[in-house]
Amino acid sequence: MGMISLRNAGHRAGDLLFSNLNLVVGEGDRVGLVAPNGRGKTTLLRAMAGLSELSEGEVTRSRGLAIGYVPQDVPEAALGQTPMQFVAGALDAATLDSESWRVDVVMEEFSIPEEFRHKPLGQLSGGWQRMALLAQAWVTQPDALLMDEPTNHLDLGRIGMLEQWLGYAAKNLPVIIASHDRAFLDASTNRTLFLRPSEQVYLPLPYSAARAELDQVDAAAEAQRERDLKQAAQLRKQAAKLTNIGINSGSDLLTVKSRQLRDRAEKIETRVQEVHRDRTGLVKLGNSGAEARVMLAFENVPVTTPDDRQLFTIEKLHVFQGDRIVLLGRNGTGKSQFMRLVTEALDGKVPAGMRLSPQLAPGYLDQALGWLPLDPSPLDYLLHRFDEGDRRTIALLAGAGFPPDRQGKPIRMLSLGQRARLALLALRLARPNFYLLDEPTNHLDIPGQEQLETDIREQGATTILVTHDRAFLRAIGTRFLLIEGRRLKEVDGPEQFLADMAG
Known part of the structure; x- marks a missing residue:
């Protein structure tokens, strides 16, 4: 059985993108990878595919595991190739010599029209380039599939086709999908990993159900944080009062007691965790209004x-x-x-x-x-x-x-x-x-x-x-x-x- 595992995985690119990630993805696991832009989704997928290294932790793949990786875009150097050449380039010379039929099969499987198969990729729409990327990953007959924004540039018909294809062709493979398409994640995944700078959240649910549970977890964490900080503030207030009394009365005992209260407050503040918020720089739009009907x-x-x-x-x-x-x-x-x-x-x-x-x-x-x-x-x-x-x-x-x-x-x-x-x-x-x-x-x-x-x-x-x-x-x-x-x-x-x- 194919398997990809991560142990204490993390990565820094100036800022901390994610850390303390422990995860095992095995047969039949369809993981939706969710995070704001620039928070490490592509970095993590490339590390899982063996194309780059993380700054922390380990990535382990089953021996001999063949991974199909679908990047977001066709490499610029390949835009002059036709889809046939691009897909064939994923096979080694021996395989291509004996099993060149594989290329034709995946062209049919992804319904790439004959007239597009021999045009340079740079002349095709983003949607057909996306289908060529999927075909290139699939022609190698992988044991696991990693997909980075697979629905970008696809119309609704192609998205529906991709959902159905994942349901039968890749049914038993480990699949990890980084996507911002919520409906696609709901239709195509059975687990969700919310990638965060500190504590990672991995739930055995598709996106919408996982998001609802995560919101409850975050709300509970926020409420607990507020209670802890309120308790620390009360302790500091009591400590300040005892300090004033101790100074006025010359009581060393009250001074010691005041210090103990401040120490307790400091310990509470130290263990209080910052509640996660997506700091993506959200832009709020408005409406200047009009009187016209x-x-x-x-x-x-x-x-x-x-x-x-x-x-x-x-x-x-x-x-x-x-x-x-x-x-x-x-x-x-x-x-x-x-x-x-x-x-x-x-x-x-x-x-x-x-x-x-x-x-x-x-x-x-x-x-x-x-x-x-x-x-x-x-x-x-x-x-x-x-x-x-x-x-x-x-x-x-x-x-x-x-x-x-x-x-x-x-x-x-x-x-x-x-x-x-x-x-x-x-x-x-x-x-x-x-x-x-x-x-x-x-x-x-x-x-x-x-x-x-x-x-x-x-x-x-x-x-x-x-x-x-x-x-x-x-x-x-x-x-x-x-x-x-x-x-x-x-x-x-x-x-x-x-x-x-x-x-």
Whole structure:
């Protein structure tokens, strides 16, 4: 039976990412690895795969254990290879010579179309690159599978296919999945490891159930911490009173007693553990408000491709203030072109049949973050775009998780998760009352997703959203529009569409 074990594992990269991790992952264990961005998930997976070393502890693998590792991205050096070449490169020459059929089998298993198999990976979408990474890991016939953000860039259909594939093809293997996709974790895992700087939490439950139990554990720890600190404060108060009496009366006994009380208080304060909190630099969004009842109106507006091929017509649609509209549809039906139409209208190119409220103040967030410049530093970018002043901008960046030493580095040196936080901060400072969100959770960790959900719901901002994140769309949506059969229609909810996509 294949097995991976960790003993007193930990890692420092400047800050302490995690420590004191003792874990055994064996046959049939499907572990969801959960932590905020930059807290060591990828580091731990690479160490388990034997690709890097941890700064503390030991990683042990069963003798001869073959590990399939799925990284987040195709290596830059491989972008010129075709999927066939990329997947074949995982096999040694002898195996490739005698069992080259394996490559064709995994291509079929992951439904990679024939016309894409011979195109350079750099010319394929992020979703097809992701399928090539999965195929490369699987072609080696591994005994264990380690996956780093496997649903990134996948549409709902591919995510459903991946869930089903894990359920039968990798059923008995040890599987560890680092992901921010809560619905995927619920469907694909039976255990959850919450990675923390000090005490690790490992629960034999999928994500949502494990999270509920963890919240109770954390709440109990917080309550105990408050009781302990209150007791220590009372002891110090008593000690101070006895000290004053002892000084005034000249009693050495009271002075000794006072010192004993202070020692007891110090021991309590020393053993009180800091309650864990995800310090990821959460950015809170707002809603600048509007008096208009209708923010956007469409009547007989065609939605076309960039080369003017008509996809469907928006016959009649009013977007009311406070609506949170989720746009549903299979790939290729026109979701992206609908969002492009709205984006161009917000930039002043309003088509015939479409009306915008003059009070509308837009904010836009897309999955590629393509509007975010890469050359300036976060500090320079915000200072030149917004009139907030040096001191406030530095404080805002620090609050968003950018310590002073990172504020002056070029944006291109930031991780995608850090860029997403910077984009959210810019969105906050733009003070919109209308949000256009295209796959906004792609690079957000779970705390960031939950913060974004809370802000949009509680602030009441009008929103149009496209997302493949099922947990996010269920939490956000109040209206659902489905593109189907070259028509846009309103539906009661997302569940039938999600079930059709999973099937």
